[in-house]
Amino acid sequence: MKTPLSSILLVLLAAFIGSFGAVFLKSGAARLHRQIRxxxxxxxxxxxxxxxxxxxxxxxxxxxxxxxxxxxxMVALGYIWTLFWSRLFFGEPLTRNK
Structure with missing residues (x-):
């Protein structure tokens, strides 16, 4: 089985969209308090x-x-995108270890 370009593009898109999921979860988690509401x-x-x-x-x-x-x-690209979004939206440093 050969992997078509359309499958590659869909997975790359999935990784990109998933990186925004992490950003929004982080942003939402920062606004949580002890109330379930x-x-x-x-x-x-x-x-x-x-x-x-x-x-x-x-x-x-x-x-x-x-x-x-x-x-x-290719899913790992989502982690790389998340690194950049973390820097851009939260001011987190990009260090050599990351």
Whole structure:
């Protein structure tokens, strides 16, 4: 089985969208308090979950016709995107260890 370009692009899109899921979860988590209401009505947490669901949808579509051994390593690009978003949105430092 050869992995088509469309599968590669879908998985890359999934990784990109998933990185935004992490950003929104972090942003929502920073606004949580001891009250359960802050969890239930936190739109940032909901957006983060939504981005992860959307990311999973594209990932599954990509896997449908592609090879897992080719596509799954591309998921790691989501971690790299998250590094940049962390710097941009939260001012977290990019260190050599990261």
């Amino acid at each position: 802050t969890l239930l009505f936190n739109w940032r947490l909901a957006a983060g979950v939504g981005f992860f669901v959307l990311s999973s949808f594209f990932f599954v579509l990509g896997l449908r016709e592609g090879e897992l051994s080719v596509l799954y390593p």
